[in-house]
Amino acid sequence: MSERLDYQKQAPALFKKLxxxxxxxHATTIEEPIQDLIAIRASQLNGCGxxxxxxxxxxxxxxxxxxxxHHLAVWRESTLFSPRERAALAWTEVLTQLPVHGVPDELYxxxxxxxSEQEILDLTHAVMGINAWNRINIAFxxxxxxxxxxxxxxxxxLN
Structure with a gap:
C-alpha cells in the first residue's frame, strides 16, 4: 500500500492545530510512561500501523x-502493569471502542x-488526541x- 496523500502538507494549519x-x-498530569502506553494501545485497537x-x-x-x-496487547493477563496503568489502559480501551450505551459506571x-478527576479528564484528552491521529493516518x-x-x-x- 502506498500513502494516499501527505495531510501535513495539504492542510498545514489543521495539522498544526492537531x-x-x-x-x-501530553503536558498534563498523566506521566509520560502512561501516555506512551495509551498511545500504543489505542493505536493497536484502531489498527494504525x-x-x-x-x-x-x-x-x-x-x-x-x-x-x-510486548505484553501491552494482553495487559489484562500480564503482571507487568500497575493498578494505575491498568486503569488508564481500561479507560483508553473504552473510549477508543465506545460501547453502544456509553462508559459503564463500574468502569468509571x-x-x-x-x-483523580483532573487526571481522568487529562487522560481523556490524551485518548481523544491519539484516536484523531489514528484516524488520519489510517485514512491516508x-x-x-x-x-x-x-x-x-x-x-x-529498532530497525
Missing part, C-alpha cells in the same frame, strides 16, 4: 522495557479509584517508519 492539541494534552510503530519507538527512547511493550468508578495510509529520521525516532534503533 499537533498543538496533542502537545497540550504508523502510530503503533511511532509510539513503540518513542516509548523505547523514553526507556520503556521491551517486555512491557474503578478508574476513579486510581486517578501513512507508512510506518517514513518519518523516523525527521522526528528523531531513528534513535530508538
Amino acid at each position: 499537533l498543538d492539541y496533542s502537545m497540550a494534552a 504508523f502510530c503503533v510503530d511511532m509510539h513503540v519507538k518513542q516509548a523505547t527512547i523514553h526507556g520503556e522495557r521491551p517486555l512491557r511493550l 468508578e474503578r478508574v476513579r479509584g486510581q486517578l 495510509r501513512s507508512e510506518p517508519g517514513s518519518r523516523d529520521k525527521a522526528w528523531g525516532l531513528d534513535k530508538a534503533d
Whole structure:
C-alpha cells in the first residue's frame, strides 16, 4: 500500500492545530510512561500501523522495557502493569471502542479509584488526541517508519 496523500502538507494549519492539541494534552498530569502506553494501545485497537510503530519507538527512547511493550496487547493477563496503568489502559480501551450505551459506571468508578478527576479528564484528552491521529493516518495510509529520521525516532534503533 502506498500513502494516499501527505495531510501535513495539504492542510498545514489543521495539522498544526492537531499537533498543538496533542502537545497540550501530553503536558498534563498523566506521566509520560502512561501516555506512551495509551498511545500504543489505542493505536493497536484502531489498527494504525504508523502510530503503533511511532509510539513503540518513542516509548523505547523514553526507556520503556521491551517486555512491557510486548505484553501491552494482553495487559489484562500480564503482571507487568500497575493498578494505575491498568486503569488508564481500561479507560483508553473504552473510549477508543465506545460501547453502544456509553462508559459503564463500574468502569468509571474503578478508574476513579486510581486517578483523580483532573487526571481522568487529562487522560481523556490524551485518548481523544491519539484516536484523531489514528484516524488520519489510517485514512491516508501513512507508512510506518517514513518519518523516523525527521522526528528523531531513528534513535530508538529498532530497525
